[in-house]
Amino acid sequence: MPGPALAPLNRRDLVRLAVAAGVAAPVAGAARAQPLRTPARVVIAGAGAAGLTMASKLSRLLEGARITLIGARTAHWYQPGFTMVASGVWPATKVVSETADYIAPGVTWVRADVAAFEPEAKRVVATDGSTHPYDALVVATGCTLEWSRIEGMDPTLIGREGIASVYAGPEGAAATWRVLQRFMETGGVALHGRPPTEMKCAGAPLKGALLWDARLREAGTRGRAELHYFTPFRNLFAVAPVHAKVLELFAARDIAFAYDHTLTAVDPAARTATFRTPDGPKTLRYDYLHVVPPMAAPQPVRESALAWGSGPFAADGWVEVNRDTLQHPRFPEVFAVGDVAGVPRGKTAASVKTQAPVAAANLVSFLAGEQLEAAYNGYTSCPLITRPGRAMLVEFDYEGRLTPTFPFIDPLAEHWVPWVMKDRLLGPIYRAMLHGSI
Amino acid sequence: MELFAPRALAAILGEMFGGLLWVAAATAALALALCLLALRRGVRWRLALRGAAAFGALVAAGVLAALPGFTNATHADLAGALDWLIWGVVGLGVGLAAALAVLPMLALALGERADAPARRPQRGAASSLR
Numbered sequence: 257m258p259g260p261a262l263a264p265l266n267r268r269d270l271v272r273l274a275v276a277a278g279v280a281a282p283v284a285g286a287a288r289a290q291p292l293r294t295p296a297r298v299v300i301a302g303a304g305a306a307g308l309t310m311a312s313k314l315s316r317l318l319e320g321a322r323i324t325l326i327g328a329r330t331a332h333w334y335q336p337g338f339t340m341v342a343s344g345v346w347p348a349t350k351v352v353s354e355t356a357d358y359i360a361p362g363v364t365w366v367r368a369d370v371a372a373f374e375p376e377a378k379r380v381v382a383t384d385g386s387t388h389p390y391d392a393l394v395v396a397t398g399c400t401l402e403w404s405r406i407e408g409m410d411p412t413l414i415g416r417e418g419i420a421s422v423y424a425g426p427e428g429a430a431a432t433w434r435v436l437q438r439f440m441e442t443g444g445v446a447l448h449g450r451p452p453t454e455m456k457c458a459g460a461p462l463k464g465a466l467l468w469d470a471r472l473r474e475a476g477t478r479g480r481a482e483l484h485y486f487t488p489f490r491n492l493f494a495v496a497p498v499h500a501k502v503l504e505l506f507a508a509r510d511i512a513f514a515y516d517h518t519l520t521a522v523d524p525a526a527r528t529a530t531f532r533t534p535d536g537p538k539t540l541r542y543d544y545l546h547v548v549p550p551m552a553a554p555q556p557v558r559e560s561a562l563a564w565g566s567g568p569f570a571a572d573g574w575v576e577v578n579r580d581t582l583q584h585p586r587f588p589e590v591f592a593v594g595d596v597a598g599v600p601r602g603k604t605a606a607s608v609k610t611q612a613p614v615a616a617a618n619l620v621s622f623l624a625g626e627q628l629e630a631a632y633n634g635y636t637s638c639p640l641i642t643r644p645g646r647a648m649l650v651e652f653d654y655e656g657r658l659t660p661t662f663p664f665i666d667p668l669a670e671h672w673v674p675w676v677m678k679d680r681l682l683g684p685i686y687r688a689m690l691h692g693s694i
Numbered sequence: 695m696e697l698f699a700p701r702a703l704a705a706i707l708g709e710m711f712g713g714l715l716w717v718a719a720a721t722a723a724l725a726l727a728l729c730l731l732a733l734r735r736g737v738r739w740r741l742a743l744r745g746a747a748a749f750g751a752l753v754a755a756g757v758l759a760a761l762p763g764f765t766n767a768t769h770a771d772l773a774g775a776l777d778w779l780i781w782g783v784v785g786l787g788v789g790l791a792a793a794l795a796v797l798p799m800l801a802l803a804l805g806e807r808a809d810a811p812a813r814r815p816q817r818g819a820a821s822s823l824r
C-alpha cells in the first residue's frame with residue numbers, strides 16, 4: 257500500500273501535532289491568567305470522562321469555589337479501550353481504574369447519582385436524598401444504553417447464545433471476545449450494525465466489523481463466515497469521505513451491508529434477529545450477533561426541563577445547549593459536556609478533550625459576569641481501527657469536514673502510526689485529561 | 695490552553711512512563727557524572743566510543759525488530775513512509791541513548807590513556823613522587 261507523502265514539518269505542523277497529542281486543544285477564546293476568586297457553588301453531575309475532566313479544570317480555574325462532583329460509580333472505565341478488549345488485544349483489567357484516582361484536590365465527591373434536576377430552583381437531588389443547590393451546574397452524565405428498546409434483548413445475554421456487545425462495559429467487551437473466539441472456530445453468519453439514535457463513538461461498530469473480519473482471517477476461518485453490517489441510515493458513516501472509505505474497505509473484505517435496517521428484536525433461543533426495513537420486518541438467522549443498543553440521555557436528564565423540547569435531540573432527551581458555547585439557552589448557569597450534550601457529533605472522549613476547556617472557560621466567564629468567548633467547533637475524533645496493527649486517524653468537525661491534526665498523515669489511509677497512538681498514546685493522554693493537566 | 699505547553703508534555707510522559715521517568719533521569723544523571731569523571735581521568739575515548747557504538751547498534755537492531763510487537767502489531771502492519779520513518783527514528787533513538795548511557799562506564803572500565811595527565815595526589819595521601 258502506498259504511504260502518505262511526507263511534507264517537511266513547519267511550526268504550524270508542530271502545533272497541530274501537539275493538538276493531536278492532546279497537548280493542546282483547538283479552542284477559540286483566551287485563557288484566563290489568574291484563577292477567579294469566587295465563593296460560587298459549582299455542581300458537576302456525572303463522574304465519568306467529562307465530569308472528572310471538568311472537576312479538574314474548574315478546581316484550577318476557580319479559587320474559593322465549592323465544587324461538588326456527583327456520581328455513584330467508583331470504577332472508572334476507559335471506554336475507548338473496549339474495542340481493544342473485544343478483539344483480544346488487551347485484557348479487560350487494562351480499561352478499569354478507580355474514579356478516586358482522578359478526583360482533583362478540593363473537590364467534594366458525592367457517591368450517589370442525581371435523581372432529579374430542578375433547574376428552576378437551581379438545585380439537584382441525589383439518590384442518597386441529599387440536595388445540592390448551585391450557582392453553576394455542569395451536566396456530564398453521559399448516555400444510557402437502552403437495551404429494552406430491542407425486544408427480547410437483555411444485557412445478561414451478552415456472552416451467550418452468540419450475542420456480543422462491545423458497549424456493555426469491560427465485562428461485555430471481554431464476553432464479546434469469548435463469543436468471537438467461539439465463532440472463529442464454528443463460522444456461520446455474523447450480524448453487525450448500529451442503532452438509529454445518536455451514539456457514542458459511531459466508529460466503534462465499524463471498527464468491530466473490520467477487526468473481527470481480520471481476526472477470522474488470522475484464524476484461517478474467514479471462508480466459513482458470512483459478515484453483514486446493517487445501518488438505519490443511507491450511509492455507513494455520516495462523514496462523506498469516511499463513508500466512501502468504509503465502502504471500499506467493506507468491498508475489499510467481503511463484508512455485506514444494507515441501509516435502512518434497524519434492529520428491533522432478538523430471539524436468542526431461535527438465534528434470529530429482526531430488523532425494521534422499508535419493506536417491513538425482516539428476520540435473519542445468526543450465529544454471531546453484535547448488538548449496539550439505542551442510546552439516550554439518562555432518565556433524570558430526559559425528564560427535566562434541561563432537555564431539548566423540540567428538534568432532533570428532543571426524543572432522546574439530550575441536554576439543550578448552544579453548540580458553540582455549550583451553555584444552556586434557558587438556564588444560563590447550566591453547561592453540558594460529553595455524550596449528554598445535545599449537539600451534533602461530539603460523542604467521543606476526544607470531543608470531551610476539546611469541549612471541556614470551552615465549557616470550563618465559559619463557566620468561569622459566566623461566574624465573572626463576562627462575555628462567553630470560548631467556542632467548540634464540533635471536533636470529533638475516532639481512530640478507526642481496520643485490523644490489529646493498523647488504523648486511520650479520522651477527525652472531523654460540525655460541518656463534517658475532515659480536520660486532520662497531522663497534515664502529513666492521510667486520514668483515510670490505513671497506517672501503523674495511528675494504531676500505535678490507539679494502543680500506547682491515547683490512554684496516557686486520556687488520563688492526563690482527567691487529571692486536568694492537558 | 696497554552697499550545698505546546700512543556701507542562702502538558704511532561705504530564706503525558708508522566709502518565710505514560712510513571713516511575714520509569716525517574717529511573718531514566720537518574721540514569722542520565724549518573725551517565726553525565728561518570729562522563730565528567732572520565733574526562734578528568736583522561737580515558738581512552740576512541741576505544742570506548744567504538745564499544746559504545748557497537749552496543750548501541752545492537753540495541754537499535756533489537757528495538758527495530760521488537761518495536762511493532764511491542765505495540766501489538768507486526769512489521770507487515772507498517773505501511774508507507776511515515777510508519778517506516780517513526781519506526782526508524784524510535785529504533786535509532788533508543789540505540790543512541792543506550793550508546794550514550796554505556797559510553798562513560800565503558801571509558802572508565804577500559805582505563806586511562808598512556809599519555810593521560812598524572813592525577814594530583816590527594817592532600818595527606820602518600821605521594822609516590824616524594
Ligand SMILES: Cc1cc2nc3c(=O)[nH]c(=O)nc-3n(C[C@H](O)[C@H](O)[C@H](O)COP(=O)(O)OP(=O)(O)OC[C@H]3O[C@@H](n4cnc5c(N)ncnc54)[C@H](O)[C@@H]3O)c2cc1C
Nearest residue numbers: 302304305306335336369370397398457594595604605606
Ligand atoms: C465501545 C466504545 C468505544 C469507544 N471508542 C472511542 C474512541 O476510540 N475514541 C474516543 O475518543 N471515544 C471513544 N468512545 C467514547 C467515549 O468513551 C465517550 O464519548 C466518553 O466516555 C464520554 O464521556 P462522558 O463523561 O460524557 O460519559 P461517561 O464517560 O460514560 O461518563 C458518564 C458518567 O455519568 C454517570 N451517570 C449516569 N447517570 C448519572 C446520574 N443520573 N447522576 C450522576 N451520574 C450519572 C455514569 O455512571 C458515568 O460515570 C468509545 C465508547 C465506547 C462505549
